[in-house]
Amino acid sequence: MDKIENHKLKFKNNVVVMKALVVLLIVVGTCWVGGCAGNLVGCEAKQTQKADANSVEVVLEKLKKQTGELKSYQSRIEYKFSQPLLESETLRKGILYYQRAGGKSALRINFQTLRQDDEEEQKYIEQYIFDGVWLTHIDYQIKEVRRYQQAEPNQPVDAFELARENFPIIGFSKTEDLRKEFEISLVDSTGSPQVEQKPPVVPAQPVIPAQAGIQNSIHLHLKVKEDSIYKDDYTSIDFWIDRRLYLPAQIAAVTTEEDIYEIKLLDAKVNEKIAKKVFEVKIPEGFGMEITPLKEKERN
DSSP: OOHHHHHHHHHHHHHHHHHHHHHHHHHHHTHHHHTOOSSOOSHHHHHHHHSOTTSHHHHHHHHHHHHTTOOEEEEEEEEEEEEGGGTEEEEEEEEEEEEEETTEEEEEEEEEEEEETTSOOEEEEEEEEEOSSEEEEEETTTTEEEEEEOSOTTSOOOGGGGGGGGSOOTTTSOHHHHHHHEEEEEEOTTSOEEOOTTTTOOOOOOSOGGGTTOTTEEEEEEEEOTTOTTTTTEEEEEEEEETTTOSEEEEEEEETTSOEEEEEEEEEEESOOOOGGGGOOOOOTTOEEEEEOOOHHHHO
8 A cells, every 4th residue: 555545544534533532531431421420429329239240331430430530631542543344444542631620621632653454663653632612633744634623622622522422431421321322241351251240231242252351340242132222334343441550451342344543541540630732733834724613503
């Protein structure tokens, strides 16, 4: 594949890449969006205490509790896009930053390298910055900047809201709502679903059995139901939650076209100070710019 074809493929997948990354952040901290408290109080907490210690409900509620105290997040990120039918695979590596303070949030992903199929890993700089209003994509390969307005300046949205309508929000969505769309199961270290007694869950095989043995993690498998609102986009989604941090460490989603999106968060730093300049948008000299304002129908 020559450079022009590479760029076409990359451009086609840019929106999907960003959605996947923001979705992962949603998994990490959506309690802010839902107004979750830092601790569990009320009916849900009481119900959780009565549930089995290994139930899906307990895992999701504990995740909500942990994310409720999250103020910043930084980690290495690996994003892999696979097309098994075409025997194609692209791996991007970089650094992810997220911070929330004063009711505002900021997100930045700096991709630094790219490996296509069996080729050697190469330097490949791409940057994504979201400030609540503008999503900025800086591509150093073609020296171009694209800016997409996501909200009115006086009505900024959280980074998590950016993908909320396009993807299930683990840690924010009510368990009963998730069960309407998915058959949910916990997967043990052998890759086999654990059967829950209450409420019933239809057993589902993990989408990537080879990944099921990830150490020191809790594995949740979500199989899309036939009448789900996600049925046209995904067939299944898997989440691995780090047992020590009790935050998501990996996500894998299989599309209806049998493509696979995998994201890993490595060496996470939680609630450590991140300098403001990290989130500044700096346009390199000589780069072209394309601006897409908020669509009129989205303003109303």
